């Protein structure tokens with residue numbers, strides 16, 4: 001059987017009891033290591049699980065899934081996913097491939113950033129579409145996220161922005177020369193995300209948000225050193241949130257008073273928070 005096991009958000013101990021039992025008895029244990037990372041090393045996971053863990057990069061999952069599924073019709077194979085196996089990045093393709101091969105599957109859910117972001121005090125019911133922000137390059141600044149944000153803004157809902165991770169990326173030169181040399185991993189910060197959002201607004205000029213729009217930066221959600229910061233996009237574009245992973249929530253105008261009271265305590269500056277808030281938030285519809 002193929003088991004997709006959610007690992008939760010922070011460290012090796014966030015796995016569920018059911019997930020751990022599967023890991024302990026599985027013949028092979030893979031760790032999906034390219035869409036999200038735990039805040040601890042693979043070695044720490046291996047020590048806690050008492051099992052060797054095979055790191056599965058994008059190439060192995062997307063093109064070499066048969067290697068993962070080999071023998072899974074007879075033995076147990078565990079595929080570990082940071083967060084929830086179906087939270088944000090879905091691994092439905094792997095399940096579909098298993099089905100084609102008549103391999104039974106089992107999913108063990110866990111906390112996801114999609115639910116963990118509730119730690120900001122913002123109501124999960126008041127979120128619209130989640131969007132992803134990729135690292136801009138000089139010639140590539142995709143702005144499809146902006147259109148989805150506009151739809152959320154129009155109905156007053158919050159937008160969760162998930163930030164780019166670059167693990168095991170090759171430089172153009174190494175790629176062209178077929179050299180398997182990888183760049184150091186990069187994780188987008190809240191400050192980079194806020195700057196790119198403002199850059200996009202500057203280019204598109206459609207007034208979906210401004211530099212005074214309020215947003216919440218969330219770092220290492222679920223970890224003991226979790227950090228939350230609230231400020232205008234301009235303030236957040238220089239904020240220092242520490243180690244990865246980071247996410248950002250653009251505040252929707254239908255913010256409830258309780259949500260406001262909860263997030264105000266994390267404000268970079270309560271005066272600018274209050275000034276921006278009275279201008280554009282708190283509408284009930």
Ligand SMILES: C[S@@+](CC[C@H](N)C(=O)[O-])C[C@H]1O[C@@H](n2cnc3c(N)ncnc32)[C@H](O)[C@@H]1O
Nearest residue numbers: 083084087088112113162163220221245246247
């Ligand atoms: C593509 S999603 C994968 C989500 C994962 N499967 C889950 O269920 O949480 C990865 C992005 O979610 C956000 N994220 C995941 N874990 C986080 C955490 N503990 N704190 C802050 N952001 C997190 C980051 O923006 C990260 O780049």
